[in-house]
Amino acid sequence: MLLAQLTEVNGAPGQEGEVRNLIREQIEPFVDEIKTDALGNLIAIKNPRAIGPKVMLAAHMDEVALMIVGIKNNGMLEFRPIGGIDPRVLVAKTVIVGKKKINGVIGAKPIHLQRPDEREKALSIQELYIDMGVKDKEEAKRLVSLGEIAYFTTKYEEFGEGKVKAKALDDRVGCALAIRLLQEDLSFPLIAAFTVQEEVGLRGAGVATYQIKPDLALILEGTTASDVPGTDEHKHATSLGKGPAITFMDRAVITHPPLVKELFALANEKNIPVQARRNTAGGTDAGQIQLTESGTKVAVIAVPCRYIHSPASVMSKKDYDGAYELIKHYLRCLEEREDFQ
Amino acid sequence: MDVKHFLRNLSESSGVSGYEQNITEQISTACTWADDMRRDKLGNLIMLKRGEGTKPKKKIMLAAHMDEIGLIITKVEKGGFLRFGTIGGFDQRVLLGQEVIVHGKTPSLGIIGAKPPHVQAHGEQNKAVKLEDLFIDLGYDTKEDAEKLVRIGDLVTLKREVIDLQSSLLAGKAFDDRAGVAAIFECFQILSTLHHEVDVYGVATVQEEVGLRGAVTSTYGIVPDLGIAIDVSFGDQPDLRESETIKLGNGPGIAIGPHVHPKVYDRMVKTAKEWNIKYSLDPSPSPGGTDAYAIQVVQAGVATILLSVPLRYMHTSIETIDYDDVKSTGKLMAMFIAGLNNEFVEGLTCF
Numbered sequence: 001m002l003l004a005q006l007t008e009v010n011g012a013p014g015q016e017g018e019v020r021n022l023i024r025e026q027i028e029p030f031v032d033e034i035k036t037d038a039l040g041n042l043i044a045i046k047n048p049r050a051i052g053p054k055v056m057l058a059a060h061m062d063e064v065a066l067m068i069v070g071i072k073n074n075g076m077l078e079f080r081p082i083g084g085i086d087p088r089v090l091v092a093k094t095v096i097v098g099k100k101k102i103n104g105v106i107g108a109k110p111i112h113l114q115r116p117d118e119r120e121k122a123l124s125i126q127e128l129y130i131d132m133g134v135k136d137k138e139e140a141k142r143l144v145s146l147g148e149i150a151y152f153t154t155k156y157e158e159f160g161e162g163k164v165k166a167k168a169l170d171d172r173v174g175c176a177l178a179i180r181l182l183q184e185d186l187s188f189p190l191i192a193a194f195t196v197q198e199e200v201g202l203r204g205a206g207v208a209t210y211q212i213k214p215d216l217a218l219i220l221e222g223t224t225a226s227d228v229p230g231t232d233e234h235k236h237a238t239s240l241g242k243g244p245a246i247t248f249m250d251r252a253v254i255t256h257p258p259l260v261k262e263l264f265a266l267a268n269e270k271n272i273p274v275q276a277r278r279n280t281a282g283g284t285d286a287g288q289i290q291l292t293e294s295g296t297k298v299a300v301i302a303v304p305c306r307y308i309h310s311p312a313s314v315m316s317k318k319d320y321d322g323a324y325e326l327i328k329h330y331l332r333c334l335e336e337r338e339d340f341q
Numbered sequence: 342m343d344v345k346h347f348l349r350n351l352s353e354s355s356g357v358s359g360y361e362q363n364i365t366e367q368i369s370t371a372c373t374w375a376d377d378m379r380r381d382k383l384g385n386l387i388m389l390k391r392g393e394g395t396k397p398k399k400k401i402m403l404a405a406h407m408d409e410i411g412l413i414i415t416k417v418e419k420g421g422f423l424r425f426g427t428i429g430g431f432d433q434r435v436l437l438g439q440e441v442i443v444h445g446k447t448p449s450l451g452i453i454g455a456k457p458p459h460v461q462a463h464g465e466q467n468k469a470v471k472l473e474d475l476f477i478d479l480g481y482d483t484k485e486d487a488e489k490l491v492r493i494g495d496l497v498t499l500k501r502e503v504i505d506l507q508s509s510l511l512a513g514k515a516f517d518d519r520a521g522v523a524a525i526f527e528c529f530q531i532l533s534t535l536h537h538e539v540d541v542y543g544v545a546t547v548q549e550e551v552g553l554r555g556a557v558t559s560t561y562g563i564v565p566d567l568g569i570a571i572d573v574s575f576g577d578q579p580d581l582r583e584s585e586t587i588k589l590g591n592g593p594g595i596a597i598g599p600h601v602h603p604k605v606y607d608r609m610v611k612t613a614k615e616w617n618i619k620y621s622l623d624p625s626p627s628p629g630g631t632d633a634y635a636i637q638v639v640q641a642g643v644a645t646i647l648l649s650v651p652l653r654y655m656h657t658s659i660e661t662i663d664y665d666d667v668k669s670t671g672k673l674m675a676m677f678i679a680g681l682n683n684e685f686v687e688g689l690t691c692f
Contacts, residue, residue: 076579086458088470089438092657094504094512103504105512109580110655111432112630119432122469129579131653131661133506135590143507153504154440159450160421160480165440229422229476230456237459241482281459306478310438312452314478 002026003176003320004156007166010096012065012082012149013197016040019061023175023194030182031192041208042194044182052188053334056214056296057181057327058205058285059174059221060198063167064309066095066150068130071141075134077104079150080125083199087125089310095130098148104130152311162317163240169305169313171198173320174220177303180324187335198285202252205285209292216259216297218327219286222315223247223277223302236278238304240316243273244323247300249280252287256297263299263330272326273318277302301327342530344671345511345664347371348523352513355442355498357411357428358551364407368522368545374529375543385559386545390529394538399686401678402542402565402643403528404556404632405521405572406549409514410656412441412497414477417488421481423451424473425497429550433472435657440500441477445491450500451477499658509664510589516660518549520650520667521571524593527671528678535679539566539686546632556632560639566686567605567644569674570633574623574649576661587621587651589663593670594623596647600633601625604689605646612677618669623649644689648673 011019020042024034033045042061064083071077077097081087090106097104106128111119130150134140154167166172178192191212197203209217227239238245246263247255267274277300286298303323306314347367356364365386369378375388386407392398410429417423423443436453443451454477455470477497481487503513525543532541542563546555549572560568574594577586587594595609613620625647628634633647648670653661 072579074579086466088434088466091437092435092654092659093438094501094659103506103512105504105506105654105659105661107578107580107654107659107661108432108435108657109578110575110657111430112655113575113581113585114432119434120469122467123434127580131506131512131578133508133510133512133661133663135508139507157450160478161482161486163480165450165452165480224457224459226457226460227420228454228456228478229418229420229424230474231460235460279459307438307452307454307457312438312440314452314480 002179003173006172006176007156007168010151011061011063013062013200015149016061016196020194023179026179027182037207037211039204039207040196041204043208043211044192046182046190047187048189050187050189053215054189054191055331055334056212056217057178057192058195058217058219058289059178060171060195060285061175062197062199064199068144068146068148068150071137073137075136075140077130077140077144079130085309087128088122090128091123093311094153095150096153097130097132097150098144100143102132102143104132104150107131154311164315164317165312167311167313169315170222170308173222173303173315177220177324177327181327184328184331186331195285202283202285202288206288206292209289209296213293214296217289219284219289219298219300221284221300221302222305222308224282224308225304225306228306238275238277240304240306241318242275244319244326245275245277245302245304247277247302250283251281252283253290253298255286255299259297259299263326266330266333267326270329272322274326342373344523344526344530347526348519349503351519351522352503352515355444356408357496357498358408358548360496361408361547365545368407374533381558381562383555383558384547385555387559387563388543390532390541392537392539392541399539399683400542400563400565401539402544402560402563402568403525403674404544404546404559404568404570404636405525406518406555406632407522407545408547408550409498410550414491414493414495414497416493417484417491419484421479421483421487423477423479423491425477430656432656434469436475437470439658441497442500443477443479443491444496449479449490451479454478501658506661510661511664512659512661514658514660516652516662517573517655520573520662523667524571524650524670527668528674531672531675532678535675537679539678539681541678549632553632553635556635557639560636560643564640565643567689568636570631570636570645570647571670572631572647572649573652573655575655576651576653578653587623589651589653590665591621592619592666593673594621594649594651596623596625596649598625598628600628600637601646602644602689605644609646609677612680613673616676618673
């Protein structure tokens with residue numbers, strides 16, 4: 001299964017190789033050209049010489065992860081997050097470390113030996129370490145080098161009522177959508193950019209867009225869902241099962257209003273449930289894509305995901321399929337429009 | 342028999358205190374050395390391997406608890422989310438983001454969540470998420486849907502496949518104290534190739550994590566002359582003082598303290614030295630917390646000792662042990678038992 005494969009490979013910002021290779025393999029039969037650039041963006045072009053609007057789909061390949069920054073004398077590894085990770089989700093988890101893919105665990109002090117007040121305090125990233133089961137620093141150094149990456153080991157699983165549990169749904173779900181959409185038979189130039197380094201400041205997207213020069217760009221994302229106990233309903237950024245979320249605005253972008261309007265209208269016409277993203281926090285590649293050259297019209301279509309940037313995020317297959325349907329219909333509409341400018 | 346493989350399966354199976362049935366079945370099926378096997382009313386599994394001495398034979402009991410800590414559903418909320426309490430001691434900080442198995446009508450995957458960081462108040466991220474603010478996401482959309490599967494009182498266990506670390510280290514859940522059960526198996530395996538006079542009762546006890554309860558009733562049923570509890574002890578890890586821990590890979594900890602009979606202790610240490618088995622001394626000024634404490638005061642009292650497999654990150658889903666320590670714990674017990682005679686056992690009441 002596409003999404004299972006995509007979430008079970010690893011790709012920290014700047015080290016997206018495994019993801020890139022998998023995507024390249026998946027899209028090769030459906031596109032006319034594939035290229036990569038100096039940062040590692042993977043750009044796939046369908047119908048390069050066709051007339052009509054040049055439409056860009058963008059999804060980032062990278063995921064939040066942990067970088068090894070130190071090896072202690074006892075062989076334990078010190079790490080820092082690449083991208084935003086709440087250290088509280090790391091305690092007592094398994095990881096896979098470095099190029100050699102060594103198993104490790106993130107340990108914690110046993111409850112029996114804690115003072116009661118310790119349990120009230122979150123463990124900071126400096127207090128956490130990875131244990132590979134080595135005897136000392138020398139043994140650790142034979143297995144791992146500084147700068148290598150530790151990843152969560154979560155397996156893709158479907159559960160509950162049409163839900164999926166996996167790591168890195170942000171943004172492999174966007175990659176999966178782009179891969180599926182590239183299989184559509186369309187008459188205009190469709191370009192998918194699988195971007196790098198989104199999690200450390202939207203670094204790859206601008207570079208990719210500069211090469212593509214699209215007329216419009218759809219950014220495919222996995223976004224925060226906060227429809228969980230303890231969160232007031234008015235603070236639910238998105239909710240699972242209510243369809244893909246469309247962004248009006250976030251920290252980095254005000255999406256192109258006519259485009260957003262069209263998407264909502266189309267969803268309504270085709271009876272596809274959609275929701276507005278009801279929060280302006282965070283940012284996506286749209287922020288860079290809109291600012292490239294003399295500007296690009298952008299919209300963001302995102303699959304709501306609970307517990308993003310943690311070992312196990314959760315999404316609804318309904319929302320994933322809804323996002324696919326909506327974008328597919330939108331692309332078909334574009335094909336029928338002669339006035340596109 | 343590959344006891345390590347057996348331990349792997351045992352670790353990945355579910356058996357919260359009071360609900361050890363499934364574990365009991367696995368242990369009794371795998372145990373090929375017992376001449377007799379029975380269960381008492383609390384569910385303790387008692388495996389007897391007869392000795393070759395002349396009657397009345399002395400009885401030695403080996404006890405390791407098979408229960409694990411777990412969670413229990415206390416409420417099904419709007420949206421199908423589950424609230425829970427704990428069975429046994431959990432640090433609330435090790436639960437966030439953890440995958441679990443909810444043992445409802447059918448075992449189902451759940452994920453322990455909390456409200457996301459961006460809706461938390463300033464400063465909240467420096468605090469641990471409180472147990473009462475955590476919930477289990479079962480992937481259902483409504484309370485009604487969730488209730489078709491789950492009821493209040495259903496149990497929840499951590500979901501974790503055992504992983505191999507470097508050398509012979511393993512990480513997983515419930516090695517506390519299924520590693521002890523594996524040590525009994527390792528002991529039986531060696532004993533089956535040796536001559537021993539005493540009857541050996543291997544006991545997989547229940548409900549240790551909620552107050553050493555199974556050890557009480559099983560000891561009463563056996564009335565052993567000597568009891569060895571096998572449990573886990575804090576392994577060396579960077580955030581603990583050296584004096585609080587014993588080292589992984591250095592063999593079992595031999596406890597010394599009020600719950601350990603001095604003569605048994607001396608003989609255990611002597612046996613280890615004689616057979617060149619590595620061990621650590623494990624001073625225990627507060628003797629509670631393991632089955633040895635319960636066994637010691639049953640009926641007219643029992644001479645007891647505690648052996649411990651060193652274990653890091655106790656009561657988390659990534660408890661880490663060195664399997665070599667399980668093997669050497671089994672070997673030490675086997676050699677100790679093979680060397681026992683009536684005279685020594687009778688001397689245990691003479692101070």
